[in-house]
Amino acid sequence: MKTLIVHAHPERQSFCASMKRVAAETLRREGHEVVVSDLYAQQFNPVATAADFGSRARADYLVYAMEQRHASAAGTLAPDIAAELEKLQWADLLILNFPVFWTSVPAIMKGWIDRVLVSGLCYGGLRFYDRGGLKGKRAALSFTIGGQRHMFEPDGIHGPLETYLQPLERGTLAYVGMSVLPAFTAWHVPYVSDDERHATMDEYRDWLRQLPAATPKRFPSMDDFDRKLRPLRSAGAVEA
Ligand SMILES: Cc1cc2nc3c(=O)[nH]c(=O)nc-3n(C[C@H](O)[C@H](O)[C@H](O)COP(=O)(O)OP(=O)(O)OC[C@H]3O[C@@H](n4cnc5c(N)ncnc54)[C@H](O)[C@@H]3O)c2cc1C
Numbered sequence: 398m399k400t401l402i403v404h405a406h407p408e409r410q411s412f413c414a415s416m417k418r419v420a421a422e423t424l425r426r427e428g429h430e431v432v433v434s435d436l437y438a439q440q441f442n443p444v445a446t447a448a449d450f451g452s453r454a455r456a457d458y459l460v461y462a463m464e465q466r467h468a469s470a471a472g473t474l475a476p477d478i479a480a481e482l483e484k485l486q487w488a489d490l491l492i493l494n495f496p497v498f499w500t501s502v503p504a505i506m507k508g509w510i511d512r513v514l515v516s517g518l519c520y521g522g523l524r525f526y527d528r529g530g531l532k533g534k535r536a537a538l539s540f541t542i543g544g545q546r547h548m549f550e551p552d553g554i555h556g557p558l559e560t561y562l563q564p565l566e567r568g569t570l571a572y573v574g575m576s577v578l579p580a581f582t583a584w585h586v587p588y589v590s591d592d593e594r595h596a597t598m599d600e601y602r603d604w605l606r607q608l609p610a611a612t613p614k615r616f617p618s619m620d621d622f623d624r625k626l627r628p629l630r631s632a633g634a635v636e637a
Contacts, residue, residue: 398429398609401488405436405495405506412586412594413496413541416601420492420539423605432484436505442477443508449475466517474515481513490608491536491575493565497543500561510569519573528619529574536570537608538562538580539601545585558582567616576613 404417421431434441447453450464451473468474474482485491495502502510514520519530549558566577581604583597621629 398489399487400424400429400431400490400492401434401484402431402492402494403434403436403506403509405503407437411496412583413494415598416539416541416583417494419598419601420494420605423602427606432488434481434484436509441505441509443505443512445508445511449478449512451475462516462521465515466521469515469517478512478515481509482515482518485513489534491534492539494539496541502565514569514573523619525572525574526617526619527574529572532574534575535578535613536575537578538565540580541583541586543585543587566614571616577616578608578611578613
């Protein structure tokens with residue numbers, strides 16, 4: 398399996414950065430090919446602007462997604478976007494590895510999503526969910542988090558973790574057509590003992606080894622909606 402790990406942590410000695418190294422080692426040992434995009438190390442530019450396009454469909458007004466479609470077809474996307482897109486198109490499996498920042502990914506990774514998941518190739522024109530441009534690929538979230546597991550239970554103070562993950566798992570990865578595998582959460586890592594952290598890393602290795610055979614989560618099928626995206630059957634048929 399060809400795996401792209403997109404990693405975003407500003408500290409190379411962090412637990413999250415250790416997870417990135419462990420992921421690459423473990424998957425390679427299992428016989429998979431691995432490429433890593435280390436966004437802070439690459440000083441990846443996360444800001445979507447007109448400079449992302451070497452040619453423009455419309456020079457007087459920036460419609461970013463329209464220019465993504467134009468530039469990807471014309472081969473005039475900025476070189477850093479084109480390089481990341483090439484890795485993404487090569488990969489069978491995408492792992493986003495990050496510390497949770499404000500219930501989401503760090504801004505540098507959000508910028509990777511904004512700039513690299515280009516309209517036209519990855520989605521667009523009723524090509525999303527199971528008709529998305531990246532259909533056939535798999536994806537998973539792998540993250541560290543400050544909070545403790547009980548805080549993210551259905552009756553916990555923050556509510557269910559699934560709610561936090563939905564913009565990423567459903568709104569992004571499933572939206573562009575990828576099959577989303579169950580995530581790995583490294584809970585509370587700055588506050589636990591070294592022994593507990595080592596145990597978490599062992600669990601992470603197990604998760605990585607089981608990833609190729611993991612059952613994807615269920616997300617909407619376009620077959621269940623009409624052309625205006627109204628449900629054809631009961632809403633229960635499309636619950637995540
Ligand atoms: C802007 C911001 C927003 C945040 N928002 C949220 C939020 O919404 N919800 C939430 O719950 N939390 C939030 N947090 C907390 C954040 O998610 C955690 O601090 C982070 O995920 C911890 O992971 P880390 O990799 O940075 O840990 P680190 O602090 O880097 O690592 C913890 C310890 O592990 C050690 N370590 C490194 N490698 C290994 C190894 N291989 N084996 C054993 N130990 C090792 C390190 O030396 C360190 O002592 C936020 C933090 C910030 C800065």
